[in-house]
Amino acid sequence: MESTAIPSGTKWWSGGKSPFNVSYGKVMMWYFLMSDAFTFGAFLISYGTIRFSVNHWADPNHVFNSFPFAGHANLPLAFVSLMTFILIFSSVTMVLAVHEGHHMNKKGVEKYMILTIIGGLAFLGCQAWEWTHLLTGEHVAMLGDGTLSVLPTTVKMNPWGEALSNTELMGALQKTSHQQLVAIASTLHHGGAEAATHHAASSLTNQELINQIASSGLHATHTGPIAFGGYFFGITGFHGFHVFSGVIINIVMYIKTKLGHFDQRGHYEMIEKAGLYWHFVDLVWVFVFLCFYLV
Amino acid sequence: MSAHSKISSPEITFQPDHSGGTKKIWKIFWVLSILTIIELGLGYFLYDQHGKISEALVLSTKCAIAILTLAKAYYIVSVFMHLGDEIRNLIMTIVVPLVLFVWFIIAFLSDGNSWKNLRNTSAGSRPNQIEQTEKSAHEAK
Numbered sequence: 001m002e003s004t005a006i007p008s009g010t011k012w013w014s015g016g017k018s019p020f021n022v023s024y025g026k027v028m029m030w031y032f033l034m035s036d037a038f039t040f041g042a043f044l045i046s047y048g049t050i051r052f053s054v055n056h057w058a059d060p061n062h063v064f065n066s067f068p069f070a071g072h073a074n075l076p077l078a079f080v081s082l083m084t085f086i087l088i089f090s091s092v093t094m095v096l097a098v099h100e101g102h103h104m105n106k107k108g109v110e111k112y113m114i115l116t117i118i119g120g121l122a123f124l125g126c127q128a129w130e131w132t133h134l135l136t137g138e139h140v141a142m143l144g145d146g147t148l149s150v151l152p153t154t155v156k157m158n159p160w161g162e163a164l165s166n167t168e169l170m171g172a173l174q175k176t177s178h179q180q181l182v183a184i185a186s187t188l189h190h191g192g193a194e195a196a197t198h199h200a201a202s203s204l205t206n207q208e209l210i211n212q213i214a215s216s217g218l219h220a221t222h223t224g225p226i227a228f229g230g231y232f233f234g235i236t237g238f239h240g241f242h243v244f245s246g247v248i249i250n251i252v253m254y255i256k257t258k259l260g261h262f263d264q265r266g267h268y269e270m271i272e273k274a275g276l277y278w279h280f281v282d283l284v285w286v287f288v289f290l291c292f293y294l295v
Numbered sequence: 296m297s298a299h300s301k302i303s304s305p306e307i308t309f310q311p312d313h314s315g316g317t318k319k320i321w322k323i324f325w326v327l328s329i330l331t332i333i334e335l336g337l338g339y340f341l342y343d344q345h346g347k348i349s350e351a352l353v354l355s356t357k358c359a360i361a362i363l364t365l366a367k368a369y370y371i372v373s374v375f376m377h378l379g380d381e382i383r384n385l386i387m388t389i390v391v392p393l394v395l396f397v398w399f400i401i402a403f404l405s406d407g408n409s410w411k412n413l414r415n416t417s418a419g420s421r422p423n424q425i426e427q428t429e430k431s432a433h434e435a436k
Contacts, residue, residue: 005312006309010309012384017306018306018307018308020382021307021382022381023302027306027385031389034392042399048407049410052407053407053408055414076338081331081335085328089324091375094375095375096317096320104299104300266300266303267300269302275376279371279372283368283372283376286371287364289364290364294334294357295341295360295361
């Protein structure tokens with residue numbers, strides 16, 4: 001598509017010219033992105049090391065199986081594919097904005113920057129939903145003291161350990177307090193009025209609650225390594241922060257385009273630099289998608 | 296006004312030619328989409344066949360997904376970030392340092408694996424710790 005006609009035998013290192021043939025700002029953007037790649041790489045490799053060091057790790061198909069407005073339908077991979085396609089598409093609109101910039105087409109740059117900003121905001125919205133869903137989730141797991149509890153996924157709690165056997169579940173139910181049994185029984189009837197089911201459950205005896213829970217085919221687990229939440233929220237949060245700052249940068253670039261700053265300057269190189277950052281955010285997501293959701 | 300931008304920067308000796316169209320951009324969009332769909336298909340295969348297929352097949356499927364991810368990364372950097380259109384010197388100054396990742400990944404993941412092996416044997420425990428564990432287990436009885 002774009003090639004630079006370079007005379008053969010050009011001596012790049014003989015002095016008097018840059019050996020990289022791009023502006024200073026662009027070289028520095030590349031070096032910044034390289035250092036950022038090492039930061040993300042170090043985070044992901046640290047995550048991999050801890051994951052390799054334990055016998056059981058949370059199965060992403062169980063953790064990330066929900067979709068907005070789909071209730072409790074089991075839809076592994078669905079929501080994260082939507083997020084991936086949103087980011088790929090916003091990358092395409094970004095590269096189209098850069099392309100329009102090369103052709104000094106102000107209206108085209110404006111149009112594609114708006115689309116890129118919308119894509120970024122859509123991605124952030126998806127991530128906000130996903131985090132909320134995990135942080136307010138209700139999963140029954142057996143704590144270290146052998147009792148059952150209803151847990152969300154946070155940086156301190158990971159209810160995604162190995163599944164409890166039936167014997168383990170029955171033993172744990174006997175040890176669990178009335179209050180926790182009521183809480184567990186309330187999670188069994190999703191969709192109904194939460195307060196009403198909670199009230200109905202609290203009037204039952206422990207044995208009635210245990211019978212009800214045992215016959216419901218409850219999927220209870222051990223707790224898993226707490227590192228899961230820390231790595232998940234830490235790395236996707238750091239990536240989300242990059243998306244957020246990318247959206248801010250893109251909004252600034254849109255305003256500067258609108259004000260005609262780049263037309264006055266005679267080139268749209270700032271759009272190219274913002275584009276490099278935006279594509280890097282997409283690049284990191286490709287690896288986050290691999291490490292947290294696919295394998 | 297000229298239809299193409301000319302960046303007047305003292306670092307640019309030879310101006311890049313931007314006369315191409317958007318055909319390649321859309322082509323790469325489809326390539327990335329298809330690679331993602333294949334990845335999702337393999338991910339769904341792992342979910343669907345969970346517990347029914349051998350460890351070796353699970354591991355090789357995961358490796359295949361990782362290779363497809365690297366292919367996506369190549370297309371994003373080379374085409375969307377236009378690194379493929381830059382001169383060799385710039386490509387090398389960015390790509391060569393990233394080769395460090397090859398060793399990082401091998402070293403750290405094998406360290407994690409060795410940690411797991413120690414966890415599953417008594418090899419990683421210090422003798423007095425074992426004594427203490429035995430003592431407390433005895434007391435519990």
